Amino acid sequence: MSGITDVAVRAGVSKSTASRALSGAGYVSPDTRERVIAAAAALGYVPSTSAVSLATGRTRNIGVIMPYANRWFFAEVLEGIQSTLLSEGFDLTLYDAKPGTVERARVFDDFLARKRFDGLIAVGLEPVHDELERLVAIGRPIVSVVGKDEETSGVAIDDVRAAQRATEHLIALGHRSIVFLGAGDPHSWAHVDRARLRGYEMSMKDAGLADAIRHVPSEVTLPGGYSSAVNLLSDASRPTGIVAVCDEVAIGAIIAARRLGITVPTALSVVGIDDHEYAEMFSLTTLEQVPREQGARAARLLLDQITHPDLPAVFERLPARLIVRNSTAAIDPTASAITASV
Amino acid sequence: MSGITDVAVRAGVSKSTASRALSGAGYVSPDTRERVIAAAAALGYVPSTSAVSLATGRTRNIGVIMPYANRWFFAEVLEGIQSTLLSEGFDLTLYDAKPGTVERARVFDDFLARKRFDGLIAVGLEPVHDELERLVAIGRPIVSVVGKDEETSGVAIDDVRAAQRATEHLIALGHRSIVFLGAGDPHSWAHVDRARLRGYEMSMKDAGLADAIRHVPSEVTLPGGYSSAVNLLSDASRPTGIVAVCDEVAIGAIIAARRLGITVPTALSVVGIDDHEYAEMFSLTTLEQVPREQGARAARLLLDQITHPDLPAVFERLPARLIVRNSTAAIDPTASAITASV
Numbered sequence: 001m002s003g004i005t006d007v008a009v010r011a012g013v014s015k016s017t018a019s020r021a022l023s024g025a026g027y028v029s030p031d032t033r034e035r036v037i038a039a040a041a042a043l044g045y046v047p048s049t050s051a052v053s054l055a056t057g058r059t060r061n062i063g064v065i066m067p068y069a070n071r072w073f074f075a076e077v078l079e080g081i082q083s084t085l086l087s088e089g090f091d092l093t094l095y096d097a098k099p100g101t102v103e104r105a106r107v108f109d110d111f112l113a114r115k116r117f118d119g120l121i122a123v124g125l126e127p128v129h130d131e132l133e134r135l136v137a138i139g140r141p142i143v144s145v146v147g148k149d150e151e152t153s154g155v156a157i158d159d160v161r162a163a164q165r166a167t168e169h170l171i172a173l174g175h176r177s178i179v180f181l182g183a184g185d186p187h188s189w190a191h192v193d194r195a196r197l198r199g200y201e202m203s204m205k206d207a208g209l210a211d212a213i214r215h216v217p218s219e220v221t222l223p224g225g226y227s228s229a230v231n232l233l234s235d236a237s238r239p240t241g242i243v244a245v246c247d248e249v250a251i252g253a254i255i256a257a258r259r260l261g262i263t264v265p266t267a268l269s270v271v272g273i274d275d276h277e278y279a280e281m282f283s284l285t286t287l288e289q290v291p292r293e294q295g296a297r298a299a300r301l302l303l304d305q306i307t308h309p310d311l312p313a314v315f316e317r318l319p320a321r322l323i324v325r326n327s328t329a330a331i332d333p334t335a336s337a338i339t340a341s342v
Numbered sequence: 343m344s345g346i347t348d349v350a351v352r353a354g355v356s357k358s359t360a361s362r363a364l365s366g367a368g369y370v371s372p373d374t375r376e377r378v379i380a381a382a383a384a385l386g387y388v389p390s391t392s393a394v395s396l397a398t399g400r401t402r403n404i405g406v407i408m409p410y411a412n413r414w415f416f417a418e419v420l421e422g423i424q425s426t427l428l429s430e431g432f433d434l435t436l437y438d439a440k441p442g443t444v445e446r447a448r449v450f451d452d453f454l455a456r457k458r459f460d461g462l463i464a465v466g467l468e469p470v471h472d473e474l475e476r477l478v479a480i481g482r483p484i485v486s487v488v489g490k491d492e493e494t495s496g497v498a499i500d501d502v503r504a505a506q507r508a509t510e511h512l513i514a515l516g517h518r519s520i521v522f523l524g525a526g527d528p529h530s531w532a533h534v535d536r537a538r539l540r541g542y543e544m545s546m547k548d549a550g551l552a553d554a555i556r557h558v559p560s561e562v563t564l565p566g567g568y569s570s571a572v573n574l575l576s577d578a579s580r581p582t583g584i585v586a587v588c589d590e591v592a593i594g595a596i597i598a599a600r601r602l603g604i605t606v607p608t609a610l611s612v613v614g615i616d617d618h619e620y621a622e623m624f625s626l627t628t629l630e631q632v633p634r635e636q637g638a639r640a641a642r643l644l645l646d647q648i649t650h651p652d653l654p655a656v657f658e659r660l661p662a663r664l665i666v667r668n669s670t671a672a673i674d675p676t677a678s679a680i681t682a683s684v
Contacts, residue, residue: 079412
């Protein structure tokens, strides 16, 4: 295997010049740099990153901390981050931080403290106790996706506004009995869910429907939405409209309705938030967000901050577009909300 | 911030002894080691991993290379790897390698060549051209999950056998017109899909149904299964049974059947492979695999090989259990396969 000495000999420069040229640390003339890179390429030489890191203090690695990698939103954000970092030549180290686990404590105690990254992206992280302070104490740039702290840089949609628009869409179609379906268990009761519930409540109040506000808890997954909706829709007091905390819960509700013989949208309107990959298949009306783009933007913001440490923190609130499909319709005054119309 | 000198002073040892004690490289008496660790903990000292790497040649980092992080199977495998590495104090660096992209070439040319890991786990990687040679040339232990190369260590179910059992299940229920649904486009035509198709074909032949073999291509996703099944089931020649290449395709087929008014399982039996998180909600009969466990096992195998480089390669073929739910039933000779029975 070729070493830095071979590269230096082939390029006709000293070993330290070759090293500077390859690490990017310290001045080397463009011509020399080019010659060294050509020599390294010809010899198949790849510098030891440990040595480069010691010399430059840079790891060319970004840490991503998220509670789940196997849920649609998180997986899409990760894809967006990954592809951006890849094109910029940065590695991505993934830190798993499920709420309330011993492993999460270890991530904060050991893994993050090693500082094996030039910056951090925190996705959907709900910091507890002293976690936020510890993230800041690491002393590396941080960007959040779906973060609640607007003091660090971040990217998110306006969740309150998205839920308001979903609710107003149903109200405009004549619905009065509208349930907010989703969230409520301690494990998934994230601030984004709270923000969406608040948006629903605000729109109901604005329309004079404060007395009709009704929140039905559900696990924030497709099967969770399904089983909560089966109970809700089997009941005589079932609503004519559902604002779901996200598309997975909305789709679960549509599947539940179909199984119970309740026709969507004739007898029941359902609106979600996300534009999940399955939304189109279920003709789901929803507020669109593009988590892949959020991930890509977060990575860009972070790389900018690493290059220019004096940049002020930026929090980007992205718009969520209403996509009307076939899961919502004007209320049919002749259809009973109690008897299923098949 | 405290440095190694402070730790050495506090522990009453030389700087090099403190360094050896913390890096684990070189002999230090147990007593001394304990004293140094206590001193480091008291001072909040975290060793520079670049320096430790230079000293030990170890990164305590594992590379994971996979084509997708946002599909159920891959995301679950990743979770299994992640939790095992976390408990062993290893970092996880994720390398994205979508088939046929420029980014994939860069992963092989630049990222993997940096060797920032003690070992690699390749998940569902279908190496092309010289990729396999290049992986081997990296000179680090490699374990595959769903790999086609049994010469390196790996973990997978027996895909041929799983598809055979799925097909035999339908044949035993009296079905004769059985379609294999899924795969067939160049992007997803993975060897695992080919193995499953082969299993289906073998069982059809064994049952004297060689003339009835019928493969209907579909993208290997839930919406893909849905749209292929809509075409298949709208046709007069629709089958009474479907063996789907995986659960997502199977669930797409069940949703298509429901929309077309074809009752599952009375008029159509559907069997999948996976036991996907949505399988139970759709009462899907399937062959169970547990990708999270496959990921955990792969991580264990790899860590063993890093510790004991002379261990022979091990390929673990895990059993896939048949889970009979309500999407398959004995064929009803009175039900027409042409007219939908709602």
